[in-house]
Amino acid sequence: MKNEQLFDHLAENYDSAETRYLSKVASTAIRKVLGETEKQTAMDFGCGTGLVGLELIDSFRSIHFIDASHKMIAQVESKIKDRRLTNATTHCVDLELDNQLSSHADVIFMSLVLHHISDRQKVVTKLFDLLNAGGELIIIDINKEESDKAELKHRHHNTIDKNELIDLLTDIGFSISETSSILVDEEIMKKSIKSLFIIKATK
Numbered sequence: 330m331k332n333e334q335l336f337d338h339l340a341e342n343y344d345s346a347e348t349r350y351l352s353k354v355a356s357t358a359i360r361k362v363l364g365e366t367e368k369q370t371a372m373d374f375g376c377g378t379g380l381v382g383l384e385l386i387d388s389f390r391s392i393h394f395i396d397a398s399h400k401m402i403a404q405v406e407s408k409i410k411d412r413r414l415t416n417a418t419t420h421c422v423d424l425e426l427d428n429q430l431s432s433h434a435d436v437i438f439m440s441l442v443l444h445h446i447s448d449r450q451k452v453v454t455k456l457f458d459l460l461n462a463g464g465e466l467i468i469i470d471i472n473k474e475e476s477d478k479a480e481l482k483h484r485h486h487n488t489i490d491k492n493e494l495i496d497l498l499t500d501i502g503f504s505i506s507e508t509s510s511i512l513v514d515e516e517i518m519k520k521s522i523k524s525l526f527i528i529k530a531t532k
């Protein structure tokens with residue numbers, strides 16, 4: 330099943346105790362590595378139902394929510410409407426295809442997205458181009474040893490080697506300003522994920 334079809338299929342029931350918990354872990358970790366953001370614009374790339382970006386909405390001047398799945402974007406739009414947010418916009422685009430985005434941002438964050446992307450060089454290069462000078466790309470994903478587990482393979486997860494990703498980011502032109510591991514509550518995650526990594530890369 331293609332990513333877009335898979336996430337269209339998952340969208341309506343995507344928000345669960347596990348995904349809400351993981352999005353809290355991700356947004357807390359992102360907030361910790363962010364500098365002064367009051368006047369900054371952000372993109373939540375691969376936003377899903379917006380769980381992470383909506384946690385961070387008060388930290389930025391505005392957030393642009395981007396996802397390849399129309400049904401995920403419909404979920405974000407409904408939350409934006411319900412909360413009457415005026416600093417949130419959405420765009421449905423698959424950056425792995427040749428679709429382009431015209432908007433730029435000071436910060437782009439992506440939580441649990443990169444392991445779904447086959448051509449990481451292509452997508453991360455596009456994200457580099459979308460960042461303003463001095464902008465930051467923040468990536469949160471599953472530590473490599475985690476994604477080798479059978480349950481995760483079953484959930485369509487691929488492996489990301491953090492060191493290979495750091496090399497890729499550096500080759501594209503980023504400098505790495507932060508990298509660490511985050512332990513997650515295995516009970517809440519039903520032993521499916523033990524730890525995540527966070528990388529902050531500056532243009």
Ligand SMILES: C[S@@+](CC[C@H](N)C(=O)[O-])C[C@H]1O[C@@H](n2cnc3c(N)ncnc32)[C@H](O)[C@@H]1O
Nearest residue numbers: 336375376377380396397398423424425440442
């Ligand atoms: C596991 S979900 C994570 C959602 C959200 N970031 C979170 O942490 O709750 C991955 C999301 O990435 C999106 N995605 C995957 N590949 C993409 C691409 N090439 N361009 C845009 N979005 C993509 C999927 O549609 C899906 O909504």
